[in-house]
Amino acid sequence: MKSKRAVFILLIIVVICFFTTYIFTGCDKGIKQDMLNETTVQDPGMQTPGYSHTDRLEWWLDSDTAFEMWSATEGALIIDVRSEESFTERHVAGAINVLADDIISFAGENIPHKDTLIITYCFCGGMGGPALSVRNLLAGAGYTNVFYTDPEDEWEYTGTGINAGNTGTGRIITGAEAREIINSDETAIMLDVRNPDEYESGHVEGAVLIPVAELDARLDELPDKNSVIIVYCAGGIRSARAVEILTDNGYLNVYDMQMFANWQG
Numbered sequence: 001m002k003s004k005r006a007v008f009i010l011l012i013i014v015v016i017c018f019f020t021t022y023i024f025t026g027c028d029k030g031i032k033q034d035m036l037n038e039t040t041v042q043d044p045g046m047q048t049p050g051y052s053h054t055d056r057l058e059w060w061l062d063s064d065t066a067f068e069m070w071s072a073t074e075g076a077l078i079i080d081v082r083s084e085e086s087f088t089e090r091h092v093a094g095a096i097n098v099l100a101d102d103i104i105s106f107a108g109e110n111i112p113h114k115d116t117l118i119i120t121y122c123f124c125g126g127m128g129g130p131a132l133s134v135r136n137l138l139a140g141a142g143y144t145n146v147f148y149t150d151p152e153d154e155w156e157y158t159g160t161g162i163n164a165g166n167t168g169t170g171r172i173i174t175g176a177e178a179r180e181i182i183n184s185d186e187t188a189i190m191l192d193v194r195n196p197d198e199y200e201s202g203h204v205e206g207a208v209l210i211p212v213a214e215l216d217a218r219l220d221e222l223p224d225k226n227s228v229i230i231v232y233c234a235g236g237i238r239s240a241r242a243v244e245i246l247t248d249n250g251y252l253n254v255y256d257m258q259m260f261a262n263w264q265g
Helices: 002-040 053-059 063-072 084-089 100-110 130-140 175-184 196-200 212-221 237-248 260-264
Strands: 077-080 118-121 146-149 189-192 228-233 253-259
Touching: 053 130, 053 146, 063 118, 063 146, 100 130, 118 130, 130 146, 175 228, 175 253, 175 260, 212 237, 228 237, 228 260, 237 253, 253 260
Parallel strands: 077 118, 118 146, 189 228, 228 253
Antiparallel strands: none
């Protein structure tokens, strides 16, 4: 009788131990699985290039690297994302001034190739700020070769009070500066390098129309190479290309007003 009771008690103990082990092991597995799920769920922002800490490091260029890439890459663009006032005061020579609110429409109209090298800056210092925001917007729009930097050292700068009084072939000027030049020099000309339909929709009075794609073949329509030529287009891309063509062909006093809208501003 006693042996049967002992066997019965032993069976009860075994059953209790089995269920206790199962319950605690199962819970532990569930907890571990929950923890694993939590660690593998990513912040949606991390999926977008330029938003995570890693991406900020990946798309940031130090000044020297940015300068080398920009100098060595044909068709590369550098975009100043600050206000027009700040841009006028001081900016990288050859830069285009585009604010974050305008960057998508500007890119759609002026940067057809998604692999164009684009470098944004804002003189903000450090790794962030408006230059990063604009880089992110361009990346989100499908541009695959966009970086941001803080220019210094080798970069050349221009603006009021920096190259004032110098022709500095290719120097970017404001609409106000362009009007001052035209009003003070009767031989100076405005060169519109947009397409004919754009010209017809509005242009600077008296401007000479030569689309940038035809400029190389129509240089004989321009005055002598010492004359002042102020170039403009719709967004600054084609005018920069026109300035390059003119300076490569020996024109000595070329200015870049960038956008027709600058004349109206």
